[in-house]
Amino acid sequence: MSFHDEEPQTRGFDPAIARRLLGYLRPCTKQLVLAIVLVLSASAISLVGPLITRMAVDDYIMVGNMRGLDLIMLAWLLVLGTNWFISYWRIYTMSWIGQRVVHSIRRDLFEHLMRLSFDYYDKVPVGKTITRFTSDVDRLNELLTSGIVNVVSESLMLIGIMVIMMRLDLRLALLCFAVLPVLGYLVTGFRSKITRSERDERTKVSEMNAYLQENISGVRVVQAFCREDENLRRFDKVSRAVYDAAMRVIYLFSFFWPCVDLTSVIGTVAVLWYGGLQVANGSLSFGTLIAFIAYVGQFFGPIRNLSQVYRVLQRAMAGGERIFRLLDTEVSIKERPDAVELPRIKGDVVFDNVYFAYEGDNYVIRGFDLDVKAGETIALVGHTGAGKTSIINLLSRMYDVNEGRILIDGHDVRDVTLSSLRKQVAIVLQEPFLFAGSIKENLRYGKPDASDSEIESVCKRLGIDDFIRRFPLGYDTEVEERGSKLSSGQRQLVSFARALLADPAILILDEATASIDTYTERLIQAALRELLKGRTSFVIAHRLSTIREADRIVVVENGTIVEQGTHDQLIKARGQYYHLYTMQYARELNVGAS
Amino acid sequence: MRVLARLFKAYAKHQWHLYVVTLFLIGVEVVLNVYLPQLSRAIVDTVVESTSDLSFVRSYLFSQSLLYLVWGLIRSVVVFVEIYLFEKTAETVSLKIRRDLYDHVQRLDFSFHNKARTGDLMSRVTSDVQAMRELAGFGIVQLVYCLLMILLVVGWMVYCNPSYALACLMSMPLLLVAAVRYSARSGPVFRAIQDQIASMTAKVQESVSGIRVVKAFAQEDHERAQFGKENDGILAKNLQAAKINAFYHPAMDFLASLGGVGVIWYGGRLYMSGALTAGDITAFLSYLWMLIWPVRSMGWVIGMFQRGIAGSQRVFEVLDERRRISDSRGSTPLQRITGRVHFDDVTFSYDSGEKVLDHFTLEIEPGETIGVLGMTGSGKSTVGALIPRFYDADSGTILVDGVDVRNAELKSLRSHVGIVPQDTFLFSASIRENIAYHDPNMDLERVIEAAKAAQIHDFVETLPQRYETVVGERGIGLSGGQRQRVAIARAIATDPKILILDDSTASVDAETESAIQESLREIAKGRTTIIISQKVSSVRYADRIVVLKDGRIVELGTHEELMARDGFYSRLHAAQTGSDLSSIEASGEGMVV
């Protein structure tokens, strides 16, 4: 058994991730174009500011034109107002794009989660799955909200400035661009390191979340066994690992950033020095140098911003990689393309030489053969770990058989759509799981349109209406996470009623009454006899009194059937069942022998 | 504000030296930045003024360029140390908060956890702490940088020409108003976003945890719809925040730019009337440009603060949750106990108010085995939960060895009690770690011994990695009965004086159960054992059997005594065995004992 999902291999920048991210942007193309236009016009306007001041000073103030000054100042106010307006839409559009994309990624993630089969859930801790929805998605959001638009607009700016610089003076321009290879070298040199540590940080965060989620869910056991101190120590360790990983990233970036800065200073100094010499030589006009210096400043601005975005990009890559890995996790239980709707089930079930292993060739079901007639009640008994739960998991196709097949009314379960199959097969799980919400909502889970009176009548027939009504809020009582407000037996009763309400054609009861007292159990059985008339049902129980009246009792041992027949037949046969049966009752029958 | 003060007092105070150094470095950076124009101006001026002496120009240019380079180098080093330090401070702060939060959550009592949602708690430890981290690091640094820059420049302007400066800075109060309004409006929205993220996390957490039910009922669409609602909520709230940001950020920008307009407009008029020189105007203008960036990022910094405050509120909410069950001042450690348990007129109700135990009185002798039977919901598990003090009684007392559990040191009390909870919860760890949960350093022999007693040893031996086999979350990979037996082994391995088995063989087959009971009888020697069950067979050999009904004892006695009475017990016994007798006899076979 292995229950830990492997962390991804270290790879460099992955264009595939970038491409997929861009795919998410496609539906927002219009907004994206709008955003870029807005960003560009905002930058254009920011260039107008200096222009206006120069004009105001040179053309009006210096010549003493007061009216002209008033006019141009009003014009400036107008420009500023426009800028406000444009900025409003720029910020809003950019957030809109980011939020939309993140929204669709979350939706896709959840969609995919709902499709994934149990082999995924068996392996990946809940906390890790949750991390994909929260901090990994946040990392993408950062990139989308500002990153992408900035990359485009800053790159355009950069190109524009480069062109202007080259036209002003080619030599100076080339001198200035000489720092670009250095920057490129810096970026590539840092890239693999940064990628690795970003990814490492994501992994550590995800591990910490897995730890948190598990130990918060199991907090009752933690306290019962006084493990708080030890667990705090362990949490310190995983939390510290996050800290260390984050610090490595921080170290790299706090180094990277000043390096970029320094490079830009070197570029500027080179221009100043060489340009200054040229001016002194007389081979360069003073005005050009001044203009050039101004542009050098503008040249490094976008470069600096781009290197900021670079960080955001790296983080997003690390997050995106994990998100897409989840999205790419293969769904092992898939509907065939030509899957048909399973018509209303009559209830004939055939297990035909079924073999099944959770992993590798570690078979837990071996050559299971069973032919069930519609309307029959089949009891599965056997030692713990014999494979009872596994066999019924196969019936509703929670896992696929390795060999053999399972037929319902002659349809192979793999040939029909999953929802048409599962909607007709209701399982009461060995461990009842209730959702946070009211009792009523939980009861309605399998049949969302059940009316209140329908719910109540089922509960009355099962004899559980009483206990529900004893709560001050009755059916509207909140049961909290996993139903923690109910006793275990009550939880089982609710999940029992939930299954019956779904009006299944086949009912599977996996230890459904293990925590329920015998009186209530008897009531339920009586109700079941009526409710299940004509329906096929499978009952798994260790309390043999529960299953005595089954039409057929099937004894499972190591994944195969060793015996079957009615209670009386099996008792007569004196086999495994007889052995179990006498074992359970020997002591009670022997009253006073202790 | 109070939240902020608390954040800094609790988490940043120990870091004060780091903060001081960082803030000092910011000051240096600001000065360096303000100095930059001087540098390039000097170079430009030399070039312009002394074109005659080429060699002088050359050497001067060289030295000035060198100076510029040194300036750049110094600034890079300063920035490097600054970034590193403030990020380190922020990480340290978040490390501390995470620790405190986790520790507090794991020690909060059952009543809290019954209501809390795991996903919500997780989102507090992760995304809210993240928001606090941003505030404590980048937020503070940026705030200080901006304020310093603004103060310095404004101060300088006022110093140069007070009346002119004041005229230019007239929009500043408006800016302040905008900033205040922005924080007031964005605060609640950021809080709502954090709440919504938590709610989404809780939904994912629940759908994933309950995936077996979701699939069994083919309710993926239902879950999708619910998740969709949460997801839409996040989108809507974020867009709401985007609107606020989109309005206020450029608004502050606009107000700051008004200063520039003032400089030119008012300055221009003054110049025309001869009260100002052109140099004054240009100088003022360049100063105003210096203000643009700090003012622009103010909006951003305010947003960061508001998010941080929202996160802090949510974190402090949990930290302020009082532990209702904790050691009182005079609590005594329970050293060695005999295992006498006395429920003295105990009345108890969960928060919903209905009495679950009603004047419950029971005295359990040291070493006694007590069976507890009763209908579903009659309060059996509650009895078990009161002994290790998972809850406190409303009235009456529970005494262990004559000590009121409320006066006993919690840890010592609980380490004397071994409990097999009704809901089996295993951790995703090896089987050995699960059994040795109480004491990670437990030697393997003791683990095996406990496993043998719980009848799980033989199974574990069949696994390829035996005791080192790792099980999944909640024990996935084991069958129901296997899980339950690991839980029994875990309780036995603590070697408790008081052992509580809550319906712990419900998922175990008859043969294994009887083997477990066999070994339990051995283990129960010298321990007080409470067996809660639905099966007569499980409590059959208890010294005394208690029958609970609606939180009251309705029958109490040995098996024989209760059998002699025509009560719940004897009827239950009949129901679980009575008719079976006939069928076995009908099969022509005598009883096998």
Ligand SMILES: Nc1ncnc2c1ncn2[C@@H]1O[C@H](COP(=O)(O)OP(=O)(O)OP(=O)(O)O)[C@@H](O)[C@H]1O
């Ligand atoms: N998800 C899983 N991955 C790997 N192995 C598993 C998984 N679930 C169960 N097993 C193994 O398969 C075997 C059969 O388990 P199953 O749950 O079918 O038993 P069961 O008959 O229902 O037992 P019980 O009566 O205890 O519930 C067990 O040995 C168990 O360890």
Ligand SMILES: Nc1ncnc2c1ncn2[C@@H]1O[C@H](COP(=O)(O)OP(=O)(O)OP(=O)(O)O)[C@@H](O)[C@H]1O
């Ligand atoms: N956390 C809780 N909050 C509120 N009410 C609760 C809580 N836990 C249990 N109850 C209520 O208290 C009563 C007794 O619960 P308890 O778990 O002690 O029953 P029980 O006898 O163990 O039942 P079962 O046989 O089903 O395990 C029930 O009516 C239940 O609904």
Ligand SMILES: [Mg+2]
């Ligand atoms: Mg099972």
Ligand SMILES: [Mg+2]
């Ligand atoms: Mg209980």
